[in-house]
Amino acid sequence: MAQHVPIVREHDIIHARKLGREMARALGFGSADQTRLATAISELTRNVIHYAGEGECTLEDASDELRLRVVVVVRDHGPGIADVERVLAGGFSTGRGLGAGLSGTQRLVQEFAITTRPGFTEVRIALVRGRTERRAT
Amino acid sequence: MRPAILALKGVLVTALPDELTDHDIAEFQGEMLRAVERRRARGLVVDISALEILDTYLARSICETAEMARLLGTEVVVCGMRPAVALTLVEMGQELVGIETALDLDGGLAAIEELIARRTRALVD
Amino acid sequence: MTQVPHDLRERLRSYGLTDADLALVRRVGEPLAPRIPEMVTAFYVWLRPQPVFARLLANPQVHARVEAAQRVYWVELVEARLDGAYLAKRLAVGEAHARIDLPLESYMSAVAFPLDWLLARVAEATSLAPDERTAAARALAKLVHFDTSLIVQAYADRMSAIIAEQGRVLVEMSTPAILVAKDIALVPLVGAIDAQRATQLVEHMLELIARTASRVAILDVTGVPVIDTHVASHLLKALAAARMLGAKVIVTGISPDAAQSLVRIGADLSALRTEGTLAAGVEAALALVGRRVVSTARATHCAAPELDA
Numbered sequence: 369m370a371q372h373v374p375i376v377r378e379h380d381i382i383h384a385r386k387l388g389r390e391m392a393r394a395l396g397f398g399s400a401d402q403t404r405l406a407t408a409i410s411e412l413t414r415n416v417i418h419y420a421g422e423g424e425c426t427l428e429d430a431s432d433e434l435r436l437r438v439v440v441v442v443r444d445h446g447p448g449i450a451d452v453e454r455v456l457a458g459g460f461s462t463g464r465g466l467g468a469g470l471s472g473t474q475r476l477v478q479e480f481a482i483t484t485r486p487g488f489t490e491v492r493i494a495l496v497r498g499r500t501e502r503r504a505t
Numbered sequence: 506m507r508p509a510i511l512a513l514k515g516v517l518v519t520a521l522p523d524e525l526t527d528h529d530i531a532e533f534q535g536e537m538l539r540a541v542e543r544r545r546a547r548g549l550v551v552d553i554s555a556l557e558i559l560d561t562y563l564a565r566s567i568c569e570t571a572e573m574a575r576l577l578g579t580e581v582v583v584c585g586m587r588p589a590v591a592l593t594l595v596e597m598g599q600e601l602v603g604i605e606t607a608l609d610l611d612g613g614l615a616a617i618e619e620l621i622a623r624r625t626r627a628l629v630d
Numbered sequence: 631m632t633q634v635p636h637d638l639r640e641r642l643r644s645y646g647l648t649d650a651d652l653a654l655v656r657r658v659g660e661p662l663a664p665r666i667p668e669m670v671t672a673f674y675v676w677l678r679p680q681p682v683f684a685r686l687l688a689n690p691q692v693h694a695r696v697e698a699a700q701r702v703y704w705v706e707l708v709e710a711r712l713d714g715a716y717l718a719k720r721l722a723v724g725e726a727h728a729r730i731d732l733p734l735e736s737y738m739s740a741v742a743f744p745l746d747w748l749l750a751r752v753a754e755a756t757s758l759a760p761d762e763r764t765a766a767a768r769a770l771a772k773l774v775h776f777d778t779s780l781i782v783q784a785y786a787d788r789m790s791a792i793i794a795e796q797g798r799v800l801v802e803m804s805t806p807a808i809l810v811a812k813d814i815a816l817v818p819l820v821g822a823i824d825a826q827r828a829t830q831l832v833e834h835m836l837e838l839i840a841r842t843a844s845r846v847a848i849l850d851v852t853g854v855p856v857i858d859t860h861v862a863s864h865l866l867k868a869l870a871a872a873r874m875l876g877a878k879v880i881v882t883g884i885s886p887d888a889a890q891s892l893v894r895i896g897a898d899l900s901a902l903r904t905e906g907t908l909a910a911g912v913e914a915a916l917a918l919v920g921r922r923v924v925s926t927a928r929a930t931h932c933a934a935p936e937l938d939a
Contacts, residue, residue: 378526385558386524400833403558403589404596410560414527432637433721434787468561472597499787584876588836591871606876608843616876 370428375416375442384425385409388440391427392495395436404476405438405495411469412442412491419466420446420489430494439479439494448486456482508533510540516617517541517579518610520552530563534570541579548617549574552610554585561599571604580620582606584613638717645776651769652710658752658766659708666708669747670700676743682736699723704744707777720777724784734785738778745774794826807838814915815844816908820853828864835868839877846915847872850908852883862891869902878918880904882911 373384389406416423423444430437479494511518571581584607607613687693808816905911
């Protein structure tokens with residue numbers, strides 16, 4: 369049930385986020401949520417291209433009877449993120465780099481976990497909604 | 506990807522297509538600034554109604570383009586942002602600082618006139 | 631689909647149901663399965679006089695269908711083949727009962743009969759040693775308890791779904807787009823707002839502003855009894871997003887308590903434009919779009935544009 373997208377070229381950013389939006393839509397997430405997920409994927413995969421050169425993105429439907437859940441994992445073997453705690457807490461809202469995208473992403477999703485060290489970075493996010501929560505859009 | 510740029514009484518209007526790569530964004534920026542300079546445009550309206558996703562990178566690029574255009578003496582307005590996009594930017598803490606926005610093209614053109622009037626008043630004072 | 635889903639394993643664990651328990655149930659269940667029809671017949675003899683069931687079972691075809699389904703249900707229970715398909719079927723049964731408006735309490739109390747019957751049969755099972763009988767009875771009780779919980783969950787889900795749907799309708803009903811004038815939308819919020827409704831309202835209001843291309847939105851919160859810090863932060867988020875769209879928002883009807891909530895969030899309120907009354911809000915909105923209300927008696931002397939009719 370998982371879809372793998374290699375992140376090697378710029379176009380893969382667009383491909384990955386389109387897949388994410390489509391998966392969210394098919395599962396029944398509202399349009400605002402679809403946008404949140406697609407934007408988060410865009411941030412993470414763009415970081416891969418800019419800072420690690422290449423990596424991969426996996427999208428999976430992890431829903432159960434109670435909740436809709438899409439899990440996205442973005443992985444790379446780049447230099448890693450130094451001082452990730454500060455980056456996440458910083459909310460570098462005027463910056464354009466890694467910090468802004470990462471902390472912004474964290475605010476869009478319900479689950480966020482990051483593992484990073486030189487040679488390996490993995491960001492795992494999930495968009496989660498109770499099945500009974502309906503959106504106006 | 507060369508952007509289509511219309512000219513209306515000294516105001517340039519262009520629309521960003523969806524699914525822009527970083528390369529496209531950079532090209533757009535260059536083309537728009539060149540057009541602004543070539544036509545000695547008073548204003549530039551950028552319609553983003555086709556954008557389903559506006560991430561921090563693109564948001565920053567738009568802000569940069571606006572700043573650059575203003576340095577060339579041109580007022581910039583961004584119009585047509587989708588509600589879901591606006592909400593996502595706010596939630597990310599990435600509000601487009603310092604950019605004038607409008608709901609649609611009409612509003613965008615009106616805003617340009619307002620900005621120009623304001624700038625003129627400021628110069629006079 | 632014989633794989634046990636991870637989630638099901640977790641649930642069985644939390645209900646204390648082990649593989650050994652299920653094996654025991656199957657063992658005592660095997661000789662009981664052929665006797666289930668007899669149990670179900672007795673069950674309905676017991677059930678029918680109760681008013682809520684008498685009503686539901688009045689139609690003989692419905693009664694026959696339901697009895698047949700019950701037989702299958704209890705046979706499947708003593709067969710104890712728990713997998714994803716089983717889970718899905720149980721949830722469907724729950725949903726079906728909820729849909730016909732059988733009170734949950736009635737369902738729960740009705741389960742007492744089959745459970746009692748099964749336990750009585752286990753107590754009589756002389757083919758088992760006494761301690762095995764006790765273990766089998768405990769396993770059966772745990773299984774029926776687990777099984778019933780699935781039904782309860784289905785009821786709860788259905789109820790939540792109905793409430794959510796009503797909430798959605800309420801959101802749309804309670805946030806009509808009233809176009810006060812060209813470019814000006816009045817968005818009156820009425821009723822209690824919880825976190826979920828707040829999120830819905832935010833999205834709805836932004837869609838509304840974009841759809842009507844309203845340069846100014848007057849958000850009137852007079853009809854909202856309580857605005858706590860959570861709802862207040864959602865509102866501020868909505869205002870920031872509306873500004874980004876290119877619309878201005880004027881908030882009217884803020885109560886003293888709501889004002890406290892807004893300030894307590896600690897966010898920057900400098901861009902928050904408020905007016906004390908709705909009337910003041912409308913005048914302010916008109917001023918923002920370059921128009922104003924003029925008394926018709928003075929119309930001929932007025933050089934400024936008038937309010938469009």
